[in-house]
Amino acid sequence: MKLQRSVTLSLMAWAFGALLSVWGGFLVLGYQTGVHEADELTDGHLASVALLQLAQNPSPSAVRGGVASLPGLSSLESHDYRQSMSVVVWNAAGAELLRTGEAPAVPFSQGEGFETLLLGAPPVAWRAFSQWDGPAREKKVTVLLGISERDDLARDIAEQLAEPGFWLLPAAVLALGLAIHRGLRPLYALARDVDALDIHQPSPLHAPYPQQEFRAVVNSINTLAARYQAAVSRERELASELAHELRTPLASLTLQAHALRQAAPGEAHEQLLVQLERDALRAGEVLSNLLALARASRTELAEAMQQLDLDAIARAEVAEFGQAALDSGHELGLLSPGPFLMQGHPVLLGLVLRNLIENALSHTPAGTSVEVQLDPQARWLQVSDTAARSTAPPDPAPSGVQRHHSLGLGAGHRVVEKIAAIHGARFEQAAAPAGFTQCYRVVFADARAV
Template identity: 30%
Template sequence: MTAIGICAAVTSYVLVRSEASTFLDNQLRQIALYVGDAPSPPASGPDSGVPHDPEDDFVIQVWDAAGRPLRQSHPAVGLPRQSATGFADISTDDSDWRVYTLAAPDRTVQVSQDTRVRQELAANAALQAALPIMILIPLSLLTLGWIIDRIMARLNRLAAAVASRDVAADDPVPTDDVPAEIIPFVSSINLLLTRLRALLERQRRFVSDAAHELRTPLSALQIQIDNLRHDDRDGRFSGRLAELEAGIDRAGSLVGKLLRLARYDAHEPAPTPQPIDLVQLAIDTIARLTPLAESRGIDLGITRQDTAVVIGSLADFEIMLGNLVENAVRYTPSGGTIDVAVTASGQEARIEIRDTGPGIAQEDMPYVFERFFRARPQDSEGSGLGLAIAQAAAESQGAQLTLAMREDGPGLLAALIVQAVSTNAEQ
């Protein structure tokens, strides 16, 4: 803004100096013409070649003591002689004049100027003074806009950096390219993130420690049940012992899931990545869960086997696919079907699980990956952790997990999407 102001001042000075120089040059010319008592110069005199505006000429009138005219620079302009020394405003038929009269004992000198010359001079001076300001305003807006864009670009980069941060990121928000006015705000955010990380760490430790502490009494209860079954030779308590053992198994499964979630939350280093054949993974998962499906009267099988090989942790992929298929088996009613398909398209591979169960209500879809959330019916089996664990495993492997209602009939369509290193679609 200082540079723009200096430029405007210099421009105004140059314009006004040019106008004043022209006006004062004309005054010098006229003083030279009319100085002394010589008669008025003719129009074709030595001054006729000097460029000037005739309207800027003064009207010079000189009278002697008897009132006889001695000089008339413009005889066509008949301005009356004023009797007293001083300034006066005189109007004629075609214009107005500003007159100065010098009344001496031996003569009277009267110099007049057309007021339009004064108005024109004032208007030009005002325009030339306003012109730099008129240029300054849009130039200032452009400069200010450019400065704001630069500042906002830095803020946008900061916003993008914050928005793109991973949920588990521990490092503070960088302040290298942040405007100085925003640094206290960013520092406050970093302080809040530090407290939030500490809180989440305490929560993870609590879940992990609680799960570890629960394993010991559950193992002890299992041992006691085995001892009671051994002592119950006539089988009087076999039914109750079976129910108690099933409850302990469910509690043990829940503890195992909590430990698995705690490991994902702690971002423990994943095992060394290895090639995984998705078709073989699907076949092994189906084979492992076939007894459970048959006990429920459910037809579980694989319908498509496109060749697809991915790189990742086999344990995580087993958890993902196992939880999805097991979830379908538990919610599909007796007599239903569950179809598993491995499809490949380009470098993308998909494992789809289609069941004929009740599906998930649309209003429950946003919450299905939350921990301990159980979609309707609420009395169904499960702890509400299976899908949360599958989602955590998918995030750790860079895979995408989606759930949607089937369009070709009742049931749910679960899809695991991953980038493959080798694919071959069935013809």
């Protein structure tokens, strides 16, 4: 089972990981600093003891034993910072004047300062500090401390410095987790409100969201809900209109078929066949428009716009309808100054031109000139024709013939309107240019203004 990812858990994981990294770095650095400072402290003690010893004037008696047997010092043996230092004092000739502590015999040398000596058998490391009493070099003092004891003290001090960090981490994790959870409460509220939205009747989100990031999300959701509702309303309205328009020719087909069965052979019989053919073509046209609308909706959701040349699309569509225009007795042409570059869906723009050209050829008499016109500067395409507009009433139908009045250009133009809206354009009936009587235009937004 695949676990769902959580923003809270992801944020906590990243925050805790960052905290752990920083905490670990500070812990290591603090431990190393503690060890270094403890070593410096020990060296300072060695130097201090040497200077104190130089300030004394010891008797020339030889070696003195350890200080552990001295009265009053037994209570210091358990002290954390007690150090067993050894002191050796020589005269200028290298003879020992004093030696105390647990250190083995130390070879005499003329050098002074800090050094690490290997003494005894087997050899053991000792930290030593040597100092002469001055330019006269009459007395030399060396103070020694076992390296193991020095390291134990450094480790103890470093651990004492680092120990609070182990207690601090759980407290910091708990406090950080509570803070993240509290800070994300508006996000939880927004998620609940979005989850409660009715997809069929989405209402805007009205809850207060003071955070700037959430206000942007809320505004986007409200805008999307409004657009979705408007799109659903348009689709329902369009589907209702097209369904009505489809029922009309289907009902007419039924009536015409019934009348054709009862009509006697003759002129009325032929007229019924013509009307039957027209109704069948009309039903096919409505179905084609429904398929075009479905294709436009699918393209709008599934495909991204691309750079295209509308002039090339127009030339291809005009060439495709060339034979149909010739067969119907129309004159079909294209007027374009050249490339018309824009962002869009080539398939849908081809549907626009196809619908406009097909409507012009289908609803104008033979001998009409139909011209596709493009203007890249003004950002529009239009289809114009020279058909004369007649106001005479239609011829009466023969006896027994039920005439069907089609809605004409409505369905095809609704397809063009939808595709134009997808491209941020508007579809309108424009004033016909000189020499033409009717013009339908699609005006695209200026790319520089988008």
